[in-house]
Amino acid sequence: MHLVAPPEHPFAQFVRILGKGKRGARGMSREEAREAMGMLLDDKVEDTQLGAFLMLLRHKEESAEELAGFTEALRARLQPPKIALDLDWPSYAGKKRHLPWFLLAVKALAASGVRIHMHGGGAHTAGRLYTEQLLGLLEIPLCADWQAVAATLDQRKPAFTTLGSWSPQLQRMIDLRNTLGLRSPIHSLARVLNPLGASCVLQSIFHPGYQAVHREASQLLGDTAIVIKGEGGEIEANPDASSHLYGTANGENWDEEWPALSAQRHVKPETLDPAHLLAVWRGEVQDDYGLLAIRATTALALRALGRSREQAFAEAETIWQNRHSSN
Incomplete structure (x- = not known):
């Protein structure tokens, strides 16, 4: 036998x-x-x-x-439909030390006419504040399909989709975080995907050393991209620290160093209250750190769209001041 x-x-x-x-x-x-x-x-x-x-x-x-x-x-x-899109904005890290000020930058940019698609993978790590949890509060539309994304962008609003709505298999891999005890490479991959073929991909890396790898991946794919070590791992320029921009466009790499905007580090808030974001958006309260983070992050997005650093910061100030009148 x-x-x-x-x-x-x-x-x-x-x-x-x-x-x-x-x-x-x-x-x-x-x-x-x-x-x-x-x-x-x-x-x-x-x-x-x-x-x-x-x-x-x-x-x-x-x-x-x-x-x-x-x-x-x-x-x-x-194979999504062709949708005119300026920025792909992955949001997978969540915030722990500071509020997600980048969301106000996104709202202001969208109101000014910049077409932004955001996507995220859910609240996979305890103790962090994720974009998905704040969509309702900040009136950022959650889109169930590509048609909804296109309609939302036409209304001068940022469009948010969950990874699971267009790639449930990748979402399942991310959800294994608490089963395996470690983040998987899918957390890195999600930042590179650019599913709708936006003009530029913004990427944020939490651990130093990954920026060059991500830039090279986008370069291999023929994408225009800027990679930074963002605050908490999200695409948010930290005004208390210098930022190194790893850029690639037309197959050529470039680098740029942005100095800190504040001479002294701000005190970390004791708690993260999402309602404070809304109050700053409405102009009801001031937040020195938050406003600097919004301005720097808005400038980062404009730099990705081809402005010089000086132009980007000047335009960022105008976009924030006109955030309620742009619609």
């Missing part, structure tokens, strides 16, 4: 590439990454393989080639 060994699962090769010991393991090529993500998105992978793949990739740290390949697999399956 001959015992026949079961055939190897097609996805096993990708787990083996990443996990074959210190000498045998390696990173994936762009093509391999595209194929692997394609299988993940098509639900052709076992749960045990998914967990092993994500954690091996997390331990190794994802490369620009892998991020580009993953993104290409997703874009090939999305």
Whole structure:
């Protein structure tokens, strides 16, 4: 009697590439990454393989080639309608130390005519304040589909979609955060995706060292992008610290250093009260740190759209002052 060994699962090769010991393991090529993500998105992978793949990739740290390949697999399956869009604004980190002042910058920019698509992956880590939790308070529309995104943008409002509404498979991988005990590389990938092909992708990295990798991934994809180490991991310029902008456009990389806007660091608030954001938006109260963060973040977005730093900061002030009259 001959015992026949079961055939190897097609996805096993990708787990083996990443996990074959210190000498045998390696990173994936762009093509391999595209194929692997394609299988993940098509639900052709076992749960045990998914967990092993994500954690091996997390331990190794994802490369620009892998991020580009993953993104290409997703874009090939999305095929969204053509929507005129200025900025892709991923929001996945949540805020812990300061309120999400970038949301007021987004609202003011949208009111001035800048077309912004935001997307996020839900509240996956306890103790952080996520954009999804503030959409109702700040009257930022939650869009269920691409048609709703287009209609919202035409109304001079920022459009927000959940990752799960257009890629439930990627959302499921993010949701494994509390099962696996670590963030997966999908948190990084989500920042690169640019699902609607916006003119520019803004990206924020929490851990230093990832900026260059993300810029290279966007460069490989042919995207225009600016990557910063944003406050709390969100796309928000910290006025108390200098910001290094990692940019890429037309296949060429550029770098720019922005000095801190405040000579002294502001005291971190004891609690994060979302109602305070609304009060600042309405002009009912002042917040020195918040207003500086809004101005710097607005300027960052305008820099992404081609303004010089000086033009961006001057225009940012005007956009904020006219935030209620632009509609």
